[in-house]
Amino acid sequence: MSGGLLSVEAAQATVLAGVEPLDETETLVPDEALGRVLARPVYATTSLPPWDNSAMDGYAIRAADVQDATGSVPVRLTVVGEVRAGRAPDVRVLAHTAVRIATGAPMPPGADAVVAVELTTPIDGAGNPGPRGRDAAGPLPAACLVHEPVAAGDAVRRAGSDVEAGVEVAGAGVGVTPAVVALAAGAGAATIAVPRRPVVAVLATGDEVRAPGTDLGAAGIPDANGPGLRALVRDAGAVALDLGIATDRLEDVEARLRRGIAAADLVVVSGGVSVGPYDVVRLAFDAVGHVDIWRVAVQPGKPFAFGRADVEGRDAPVLLFGLPGNPVSSFVTFELFVRPVIRRLSGHARLHRPADVGVLEEPVTKSEGRRGYQRVTALRDATGNPVRDQAGRVRVRLAGGQGSHVLSALAAADALAVIPEPLARAEAGTEVELRWLDRA
Numbered sequence: 001m002s003g004g005l006l007s008v009e010a011a012q013a014t015v016l017a018g019v020e021p022l023d024e025t026e027t028l029v030p031d032e033a034l035g036r037v038l039a040r041p042v043y044a045t046t047s048l049p050p051w052d053n054s055a056m057d058g059y060a061i062r063a064a065d066v067q068d069a070t071g072s073v074p075v076r077l078t079v080v081g082e083v084r085a086g087r088a089p090d091v092r093v094l095a096h097t098a099v100r101i102a103t104g105a106p107m108p109p110g111a112d113a114v115v116a117v118e119l120t121t122p123i124d125g126a127g128n129p130g131p132r133g134r135d136a137a138g139p140l141p142a143a144c145l146v147h148e149p150v151a152a153g154d155a156v157r158r159a160g161s162d163v164e165a166g167v168e169v170a171g172a173g174v175g176v177t178p179a180v181v182a183l184a185a186g187a188g189a190a191t192i193a194v195p196r197r198p199v200v201a202v203l204a205t206g207d208e209v210r211a212p213g214t215d216l217g218a219a220g221i222p223d224a225n226g227p228g229l230r231a232l233v234r235d236a237g238a239v240a241l242d243l244g245i246a247t248d249r250l251e252d253v254e255a256r257l258r259r260g261i262a263a264a265d266l267v268v269v270s271g272g273v274s275v276g277p278y279d280v281v282r283l284a285f286d287a288v289g290h291v292d293i294w295r296v297a298v299q300p301g302k303p304f305a306f307g308r309a310d311v312e313g314r315d316a317p318v319l320l321f322g323l324p325g326n327p328v329s330s331f332v333t334f335e336l337f338v339r340p341v342i343r344r345l346s347g348h349a350r351l352h353r354p355a356d357v358g359v360l361e362e363p364v365t366k367s368e369g370r371r372g373y374q375r376v377t378a379l380r381d382a383t384g385n386p387v388r389d390q391a392g393r394v395r396v397r398l399a400g401g402q403g404s405h406v407l408s409a410l411a412a413a414d415a416l417a418v419i420p421e422p423l424a425r426a427e428a429g430t431e432v433e434l435r436w437l438d439r440a
Helices: 007-017 178-186 226-235 248-262 280-288 327-345 407-412
Strands: 025-028 058-062 075-083 097-099 115-116 122-124 142-147 169-170 192-195 198-206 237-245 266-270 290-294 303-311 320-321 355-360 371-378 395-396 415-419 431-438
Touching: 007 290, 007 303, 007 327, 058 075, 058 142, 058 280, 097 142, 115 303, 142 198, 142 320, 198 226, 198 248, 226 237, 226 266, 226 327, 237 248, 248 266, 248 280, 248 320, 266 327, 280 290, 280 303, 280 320, 327 371, 327 407, 371 407, 395 431
Parallel strands: 075 097, 198 237, 198 266, 266 320, 355 395
Antiparallel strands: 025 192, 058 097, 058 115, 075 142, 122 142, 290 303, 303 320, 355 431, 371 395, 371 415, 415 431
């Protein structure tokens, strides 16, 4: 606590207290669940591979037939057929015979190895050799010469060598990445279960705030917070519900809050949380629920309110977040306090942005006693990768002006550089914690 302000950690602990992943689930085909979290384990309905198959284009053979093969004295095998991917074998490999086989095709009976086409020479019906090691396309040869020995099992993918039918392939709580999508689908899962997306209602406030693209009049400003916060909500994995723009009247804010509470898991309000004569959001929170936090030792973003509203018939209260009206402050407080709650409700284990270590290329200043979150860009090399010093720290500089209204610097930022509370100034060369932001 600093000067009556709550620390960032204490505020985060308060907003996350009692928050658990949503019990309600939905069932989706695997690729539609990308970015979500598994609510239940996924079990294989088939083995992977389902049957022994070839790992390469070549010939299915009996390894014992080619043990004496050399480059100068190859072994001749009669080609008795072929197996294509997606077709069941209709031919058997007997002694001194071979079956041309495509990658992924089932192994024919009698074969115990595959010799790569590169190690063979095709022989046509007249006994004429073709070019050694050509691709396996074209007419089926009458025979082939094998120039090197292979061992039993070579280039054969055994049935169940990756996954056996009935085993758990991904547990509850696992994030659905593209690789998990492929694994679940490849293991035969037609659908998977994930927690439903949290619903977050977003309300912008202010007599001066106008919808983007409308006439601003003599004293209006475009609404950046509503669209920006709804984008942050969707980026965090939730469903955004637009409550519009409220005037600085308690009745208007309260009425819209009640609409949000009836439909959402969280309500996020921007503006009206400071101590001005027209800042009514805290009063509205008290009218619909109760306030647990007011003001945090963070810059930008000191004016911050958090509360809860109980709803009849629901086990968990609706969480209420009052964010500052300045758009950068709104963004930073969302990142610190709202995004982790959305991710926990969604079932994610990692709640916060990836952390790194940086070093400042220039001095920065902030208010003493508040933790600063400076918008910075990383120096990058010719390939676009962040430049690190000899200690492995990312070299960063300010993305632009650090005022809480400077959206251009926020849009340009790669990361937030964290400046500890005791410092009013951090010199060039100061080591800082970095919180990476998503960049398109």
